[in-house]
């Protein structure tokens with residue numbers, strides 16, 4: 001499932017092909033992928049409009065259109081955006097195509113068809129549940145240790161649950177939350193209200209480092225050195241100490257951790 005680094009890599013990859021280009025024509029191959037407005041109107045409103053900018057917010061991709069609207073795409077489980085030359089083979093899971101001036105096509109490919117697109121005026125953003133309540137961007141320069149500590153104040157419960165909340169920090173999902181906790185040496189079941197200042201700092205640094213490295217590695221994928229995050233499984237050896245990893249469900253999500261490197265404090 002795409003998380004912040006995956007979405008950021010998609011944005012960086014397609015940006016040079018899309019920004020400053022006019023969308024000549026939109027083809028909606030899967031009407032249910034377009035949530036707002038109706039698919040035919042969606043296609044018509046975007047035709048002959050220019051993309052002024054593209055950015056990521058949490059796990060959303062936001063295209064700024066020159067008529068003041070924004071096109072917001074969420075990849076959900078299996079979505080991806082690719083740029084191909086017009087006339088090349090179209091993946092059978094392609095749901096939307098945007099023909100761009102210059103002969104390239106931006107294609108939204110989504111095997112499970114859970115991803116979605118909204119074309120909105122900025123003041124309609126509340127139609128997109130969850131967008132307006134997104135927490136801070138963890139890679140933004142305003143996201144400092146002091147800001148992170150302020151956000152932690154008054155929070156309670158298991159650390160893993162908090163990291164998954166998009167209104168706490170935007171963009172973390174299950175895989176990177178586990179990786180962050182591993183790098184910080186903190187148990188997913190650790191109580192937020194019991195974190196010591198040093199642990200808050202370790203957590204903050206792990207969030208920034210882990211996400212930054214992941215974006216870099218994803219952009220290098222296919223080239224030597226572009227290693228991705230190790231897949232964790234129960235009983236697989238801890239990459240650091242070799243102890244078999246354990247799994248607990250936290251907030252309904254499988255959480256893999258090393259009981260030795262990420263211990264819970266003794267009671």
Ligand SMILES: [Zn+2]
Nearest residue numbers: 238241258261
């Ligand atoms: Zn370990």
